Amino acid sequence: MTSVAVTGMGMVSPVGTVVDEVFTSVCAGRSGLSRPPPAHPLHGVIEVAAFSPAIDPASVLPATEARTVDRSIVMALRAARDALADAGVEVGRDVDAHRVAVVVSGVGGLATLADQAARHSARGRLGVSPYLLSGVLPNMAAARIAIEFGIRGYVSSVGTACASGAQSIGEAMRILRAGEADMVVCGSSEAPLFPTFADAFGNARAIARDWPDPTTASRPFDRRRNGLVLGEGAGVFVVERPEFARARGATRYAEVLGWAATNDAYHPVTPRPDGSSAAQSMRLALRDAGLSTSDIGYLNAHGTSTKAGDAAEVVAIRSVYGSGSPPVSSTKGVTGHLLGASGMIEAAISIMVLRKGLLPPTHNLDDPDPACDLDHVRTVRTAGVRAVMSNSFGFGGHNVSLVLGS
Amino acid sequence: MTDEIRQFLFESLTEMQYSTDDIVDDTTLGPAGVDLESLGLAELAMRVEDRFGVRFSQDESEKFAAMTVSEFCDAVAERARASSAT
Numbered sequence: 387m388t389s390v391a392v393t394g395m396g397m398v399s400p401v402g403t404v405v406d407e408v409f410t411s412v413c414a415g416r417s418g419l420s421r422p423p424p425a426h427p428l429h430g431v432i433e434v435a436a437f438s439p440a441i442d443p444a445s446v447l448p449a450t451e452a453r454t455v456d457r458s459i460v461m462a463l464r465a466a467r468d469a470l471a472d473a474g475v476e477v478g479r480d481v482d483a484h485r486v487a488v489v490v491s492g493v494g495g496l497a498t499l500a501d502q503a504a505r506h507s508a509r510g511r512l513g514v515s516p517y518l519l520s521g522v523l524p525n526m527a528a529a530r531i532a533i534e535f536g537i538r539g540y541v542s543s544v545g546t547a548c549a550s551g552a553q554s555i556g557e558a559m560r561i562l563r564a565g566e567a568d569m570v571v572c573g574s575s576e577a578p579l580f581p582t583f584a585d586a587f588g589n590a591r592a593i594a595r596d597w598p599d600p601t602t603a604s605r606p607f608d609r610r611r612n613g614l615v616l617g618e619g620a621g622v623f624v625v626e627r628p629e630f631a632r633a634r635g636a637t638r639y640a641e642v643l644g645w646a647a648t649n650d651a652y653h654p655v656t657p658r659p660d661g662s663s664a665a666q667s668m669r670l671a672l673r674d675a676g677l678s679t680s681d682i683g684y685l686n687a688h689g690t691s692t693k694a695g696d697a698a699e700v701v702a703i704r705s706v707y708g709s710g711s712p713p714v715s716s717t718k719g720v721t722g723h724l725l726g727a728s729g730m731i732e733a734a735i736s737i738m739v740l741r742k743g744l745l746p747p748t749h750n751l752d753d754p755d756p757a758c759d760l761d762h763v764r765t766v767r768t769a770g771v772r773a774v775m776s777n778s779f780g781f782g783g784h785n786v787s788l789v790l791g792s
Numbered sequence: 793m794t795d796e797i798r799q800f801l802f803e804s805l806t807e808m809q810y811s812t813d814d815i816v817d818d819t820t821l822g823p824a825g826v827d828l829e830s831l832g833l834a835e836l837a838m839r840v841e842d843r844f845g846v847r848f849s850q851d852e853s854e855k856f857a858a859m860t861v862s863e864f865c866d867a868v869a870e871r872a873r874a875s876s877a878t
Binding site for chain 2: 449452453
């Protein structure tokens with residue numbers, strides 16, 4: 387099937403706000419994990435989180451609207467602005483506004499909703515801002531990107547939890563292949579670092595804990611892993627039909643060669659232990675790309691550092707690749723888990739693998755779990771790689787695999 | 793009464809992140825002046841309803857956009873008088 391070109395990347399992450407910085411951080415093991423500072427609402431709630439740089443909402447929105455806009459939307463706008471600038475695109479000048487789509491996703495502005503619920507409890511009706519809905523609905527990151535940049539084509543978001551970033555790239559590919567747009571702004575933005583959400587993860591026993599050094603708390607595939615580290619951030623790509631990108635003289639970072647999505651149909655939050663649906667996602671993505679397992683030179687795993695999730699992914703990878711597993715790493719040891727935005731950051735890292743010929747390691751993988759036997763990248767490797775796979779899985783049993791190539 | 797409404801209007805606009813530096817009595821509340829948009833007008837209506845115990849229909853609150861500061865203060869004062877008389 388036809389590939390699509392990635393021509394711009396913008397991101398806000400705990401380990402950098404430009405792709406080179408992010409890639410350097412994951413290769414060097416420069417951790418984005420820390421204890422919540424005393425002034426943060428998560429101080430005393432959870433032990434460690436992955437914080438992205440503060441962004442003044444008024445820097446991306448009029449001050450009058452910035453009061454009740456969730457941080458996820460603020461980060462999405464910043465990442466979209468940077469991605470479009472990176473791609474050298476001005477909508478309306480370089481591309482017909484009706485031929486541009488937006489698919490930017492995430493769980494929505496739950497922190498702001500929780501804050502407004504508290505204000506309602508305290509003050510009643512007058513505590514609630516009329517701007518609440520325009521600041522928290524899950525489609526508002528995409529919609530506000532459309533408003534800000536004058537994008538008038540298909541605009542939507544997908545709700546597949548932690549798979550939503552990768553799936554947004556996939557949906558962008560679907561739109562471009564169907565000829566419904568020449569360019570898609572796609573991505574995910576997540577701001578889950580508030581007490582209710584953190585306690586929900588904690589009470590579900592999904593959060594890493596009891597690590598004296600917070601930078602060691604996220605340890606995908608390690609024998610002592612005991613949960614994920616919640617993080618916040620955003621990643622937005624500009625992807626285009628290859629002919630369109632060529633015609634306007636755009637610089638291409640890489641191409642998305644194929645993708646697939648499946649569902650476990652098993653449990654709302656527990657992955658199917660035999661990994662069969664995740665494996666099918668990987669197989670279908672390879673088929674979509676017209677590649678075989680031996681073509682994949684690196685796999686960026688979902689690998690969140692949970693007991694069950696990592697083990698199920700390993701079973702899935704092994705069932706697809708057999709004994710010929712490509713080198714695998716999870717970069718969440720450094721970045722933490724940015725929910726849907728992880729898929730974007732990890733796709734960006736995978737693209738840098740193609741461009742730099744370096745494989746980033748799994749940070750904190752000191753003692754690989756025997757149940758997670760793979761060709762783990764534990765220190766930076768040099769490798770000429772022409773195609774890579776990136777996996778993203780989400781609550782609800784969503785599995786998404788992307789295949790990217792140079 | 794009108795002075796009290798005027799002061800409340802300026803306090804509200806400041807809390808709503810609108811600059812009040814250049815606002816005078818004949819500045820309009822809508823696009824040509826303060827630049828209150830639809831949700832801003834809704835919030836202003838919510839605030840004056842609460843503060844002065846009055847009610848404005850949606851049609852009425854949308855017409856705030858075309859009013860000057862002094863017209864708006866007079867309208868609220870008039871409504872407050874009417875409310876207290878009933």
